[in-house]
Amino acid sequence: MKIAARHSSLITRHSPSGYREAAEVARYLRARWRAQPRVAIVLGTGLQDVVHGLEEMQTIAYKSIPHFPRPSGEGHRGVLHLGQWRGAPVAFLAGRAHLYEGYTPAEVVLPVRALALAGVRVFVMTCAAGGIAPRATPGSFMLFSDHLNFQGASPLTGPHDARWGNRFVDMTVTYDGALRALAGRAARALHIPCFEGVYASLPGPSFETPAEIRSLRRLGADAVGMSTVPEVLAVRQRGARVLAIATITNRAAGLSRTSLRHEEVTEVGQRASPDLSRWLEAILPGLARE
Numbered sequence: 001m002k003i004a005a006r007h008s009s010l011i012t013r014h015s016p017s018g019y020r021e022a023a024e025v026a027r028y029l030r031a032r033w034r035a036q037p038r039v040a041i042v043l044g045t046g047l048q049d050v051v052h053g054l055e056e057m058q059t060i061a062y063k064s065i066p067h068f069p070r071p072s073g074e075g076h077r078g079v080l081h082l083g084q085w086r087g088a089p090v091a092f093l094a095g096r097a098h099l100y101e102g103y104t105p106a107e108v109v110l111p112v113r114a115l116a117l118a119g120v121r122v123f124v125m126t127c128a129a130g131g132i133a134p135r136a137t138p139g140s141f142m143l144f145s146d147h148l149n150f151q152g153a154s155p156l157t158g159p160h161d162a163r164w165g166n167r168f169v170d171m172t173v174t175y176d177g178a179l180r181a182l183a184g185r186a187a188r189a190l191h192i193p194c195f196e197g198v199y200a201s202l203p204g205p206s207f208e209t210p211a212e213i214r215s216l217r218r219l220g221a222d223a224v225g226m227s228t229v230p231e232v233l234a235v236r237q238r239g240a241r242v243l244a245i246a247t248i249t250n251r252a253a254g255l256s257r258t259s260l261r262h263e264e265v266t267e268v269g270q271r272a273s274p275d276l277s278r279w280l281e282a283i284l285p286g287l288a289r290e
């Protein structure tokens, strides 16, 4: 009951397109940060430990930022880190809200929309995912080449506000080729196991059935998860560039002998964090120059 009350109050406070709230957050952040980040990194489940070695770090809890959603999931901290990483100003969103928590698509994307309005031009989305393609084994990473949105929801639905961008957003090239090439080269140099593939986003929060996974495979999915696509849609509408990386934390349902547990997702994500961290650190100067 308490949760329902919190969500309904959030929803009624939002303007129809969410623009007013995002603009207010953008002003709030700009007044606080010491340098303008051009790159923001969204950290997914179990990947919160990626943040270390940030210089001049400022940490702001989501709960003290107006309109920010509060991630309820274990493995999501709910803090914004700002600092310099290898000489480039960067923002880390440590924790994201999901549709399955009861947030609306507009609430889920408010943090990335606010950062885009505040001047971030390149977004790196990270998430945990179940591996469907044979090479998508736990501990490997997938660079999104494309996605299948099976969430049945989009943050672009609703009254159109042209301040966000086009009503009908072109999705022909969603995941920037140059950023992907940069990340792929760095992974090879660092011997980080990585491949390119298609991410299928489902609403969750139940894991998929083996029949769903077999169907997704036939439809061209290489990995499956419950996040990322709403944020990607929102920032693409703004014209920002996107690199998305999934940490494969498990074989998807029916593809291994074990059953799926959320604890396994966070544990494997945490174990893969050092690789993700040195990988992001290596590409950040290049991303900041883009």
Ligand code: HPA
Binding pocket: 128, 129, 130, 131, 207, 208, 224, 225, 226, 249, 250, 251, 252, 253, 260, 265
């Ligand atoms: N399915 C959906 N989401 C996930 C999975 C999965 O197998 N693993 C990590 N996130």
